[in-house]
Structures are given as C-alpha cells and as structure tokens.
Amino acid sequence: MLHPDIVKDEEIEFLIKDVHDLYGYDFSLYSRPSFKRRVNRICLYDHLASFAELRYTILNDPNYLKHFIEEITVNVTEMFRDPDFFQVLRNEILPQLETYPLIRIWVAGCSTGEEVYSLAILLKEAGLYPKCLIYGTDLNPSVLQTARMGIFPLSKMKLYSENYILSGGREDFSNYYTANYEGVRFDKDLQEKLILSTHNLVSDSSFNSFQLIICRNVMIYFEKDLQENVFQLFDASLENLGYLALGSKETLRFSTLGKFYQQVGDQKIWRKVDRQKGPVK
Template sequence: MIVNEEFRQFLESVRFVYGYDFTEYAEASVVRRIRAFMESNKVGSLKDLGIMVLKDETAFEHFIQEITVNVTEMFRDPLFYKSLRKNVVNRLATYPFIKVWIAGCSTGEEVYSLAILFREEGLLDRTVIYATDINQDALQKAKEGICSIQSMKNYTENYLKAGGKNSFSDYYKAKYNSVLWDKSLRQNIVFSVHNLAMDKSFNEFQLILCRNVLIYFNQSLQSKVITLFYESLCPFGFLGLGNKESLLFAEKQRSFEEIDKKEKIFMKVK
C-alpha cells in the first residue's frame, strides 16, 4: 500500500476515474516514475498533475506510457528459454491445442521469442499466444512487429545462447533501420489490454509467462496475481517468472512445484 498520503490520494483518483489501480505497486518505484513524469512534463505539483490527467484522456494515456515499465529484449535471459525447451516443450507437445498467456508483454520481444521457439519445436501451428499489457502504446508496437536493426546483434547472440536451431535472420526482414518479424510468427498471436491489478482470468492456459513484472508490485499484489495465474492454469500447467521473482509470499506457493529453481519455472500441481 502506498503510504505517502499525497501520492496515495492521487492514485486513488486515477483508479476511480479510469479503473487503473497502481495503489499496490511497489511504492518507491511508482513514486519515482511519477516524479520523473512530472519533471519531464514540467508539472509543478501532484494537484496540477491530477488536473492534467484526470480531465484529459490523451494526457492520461501519455502518463500511462511513461510510468509503466517497458524494458525488454528478444530471448532475454537466454537460459530461461533453453530451460523451456528442455523441461516444458515435451509436456506441452502432448496437448492437441496449446494456449499461452504472456502477461506484461510490453513491446512484444518476449512474444516473438516464444513464437520462434515454438516454431522450431513444431508447436506453433497448434498454439494461440495471448499477449497482454496495461500499456496500449506498447501493445500497438508489439502488434506492428517492428524493432530496431541496431538490436539484432545482441538478439542473435541471445537466440543462439537460448538453443536456437536455425539462422536468426530467417525470422525477420530488414528494411532501412528496422526489421519486421515474419508474418507467420504473428498469425497465432492475440494482443489485448489486460490490467493484472484489476482484471480477472479470461481463459485456461497450459503455459503462462510473466517475467520481470511482479518486481514492481508489493507483496500483497504479487500474491493476488499469482492466485490469478493459478486460476488461469490447467492442471499441471506451467508458470515462468523473472529471475528476481519468486512464489515466496504467494498464498498459492504450495500449489506449485519447482521445475527449474534457477530459471524460475513452476508447475501447478494442486
């Protein structure tokens, strides 16, 4: 819970007007990002910020884009993807139809990474990947499937470390200073807005990835979101978290079994 009264009142107003709940985000992180937004937009006080964003939806969308975190890259933490290949793919292959949820997908790099992995493992044609985020601007970039060509050297190295089986350049077309991900990777992806702090389960999944998102929530919200994932997973479904995240404070901690302790991959067992 945000204990700074001024910030708490502002965030309560945001929740009341727009339905976006940031009150259970980690306080230091959300306060820092709000202050950075105020400084970059030359807003002198929280009262002025409230007037700015609560009466103007365009200003609020800009606010959301700025304070939500969108740090990502292709095959980020490559050994996580290598572990998926080793410990999860064979079990997913037993399902006739596979549903995956990538929660907090940002600008889509993780989504396309998983699509490439599933293509190489022969699963993509019978998989639907639901990619969600609170940030509509980030989601639009993810839908477009375009990223900077300057990133390709690093992404290629990550791909190879993740156990990539082909030439990484097979999956995109370069044009000017950008690359476009192959259309076949995008055809089984559904992008939509979802607010982990407020929204409910919307399907049953065999695999849920939510990596480097929970670190921005307080313990109470982390537990709430883990329960949401538990309710959204089929029996013996898999959950992947970021390498600094855990189930330690989750109410449903004992309902999961560790598949890979280091890479934070879990299986729902009860």
C-alpha cells in the first residue's frame, strides 16, 4: 500500500531533532526512507493532515508520543519465522552450545516475543532449557508487555504450527499452549528462563556476555553507520566462538568486524573466531 507523502524529507529532519531533544529517542541514524514511510503511515492512520499537526501533537501530548514510538519501532514477527533458520539452530548451533554449563542467549529487538518463545521451545526439546537464560530486549515497552503475557491470537496458530513442523519440530505444537476463545496462552514454564527488558541498540551499552545473539530484521531500518555501531555492541557482548544470527536481508560481510567472523552454512549466522588466532582468511 502506498502512503501519501504528508511529511516531506526536510520535515523528517526537524521531527527527528524534536523527538531527540525533548525525549531522548535518537532516530538520527535510522534509514530515512523506512523512517519516512512509517511516519507517513502514522499520519494517515491517525488522520493527521500535515507535519505541523503531527509535530504539535507529539510535542504536547506525552501519551501520543508513546503511541508514536511504538508505531515507529514495531517489527512484524511470527513464531519459527524462516523455519530453515530454526532448523539450523536446532541441528547445528544448539549441539555446540550444549557444552556450556550456562547458556546465555540475547534476542535483540524481540518485539512481542514470538521469537523468544520459539527459542524456549527449541531449547526445551533439546533438553537444554534448564541451563539457559534467554534475554529478550526491545526499545518499545508496550510490545514487551505482550511478550510477558505470552498471549497470542488463536488465528495465527495454524501458521505457527506449520513453521514449527518445517523447523524440525516433532511434538504436537498445541501441547505448548492453552486455547481460550480467540487467544492462546503459552505455558508458564516457557517463561521461567525469559528475562524481558527495554534496551536501546542506538544508545545503550553491553549488559552481559552471550554465546548466541539473535537480531533479525531490525538493522534493515538502520543506516550503515548505525549498523556498524550495533555490530560493535554485539561483538563486545559475544564470547569467543559465540554465534551472531541476523535476518535474511542483513549481513556482517561488509562490517569492519566481518574478518573476525565465519559464516555458518548458507544461513545468516556467523561464528566469532578466537581473536588470538587472528582473522578469518
């Protein structure tokens, strides 16, 4: 769907500066075409006819600012999205992580939590769930609340079940949730090892050391400089021989850190090499 060009290029720059100066949210290194598309979509859906009207509403209504940030940062997600990716996790990555006494995984930009629940199921079926911690972070506190509840639309379960089977799942997917009217609630034991909290990839620092970091379909919205900054953050947070997983349209290849990572198969998964042994040839 094409959205009308309500907010122009030069007005986008004013908007980014306003939001940063007044509220501290920094979108300066977000991809301009993507950011502009989302802003114009917000104007259309919220019946805002001009940049002046949008700007006035953001500057004077804190509740609307919350809504604006949520709409700008929300990412479309689903359980076991890209089943081939989860099949590689299941068959190749988790057996490597099994040797660790404690497995720490970071899902950056976890949105409403479908990916963290998918991981919890994967780890449970591999017998690794009791010795893991899954950190799910997002800039948007509203989507994290959805993740904490673990309630998703019943209408999506057919797709999620198909994805699960294609990823190598062999159980009855419905065993992991309880249906109630139009929604399903995933089992509480899948939440035991989840730690969900806000984290801003643009401005926040590393907060732990991980063996696996997953950040899929988030950096496609970032300019190259911001992508590089985020890669540096992930590198500082990843143990030697740990794994970094990106989305299908994202790559580490052109980063200055690319020489220190080895791609795993044909998926967008890279393994960090031991720095004492030098870069990948």
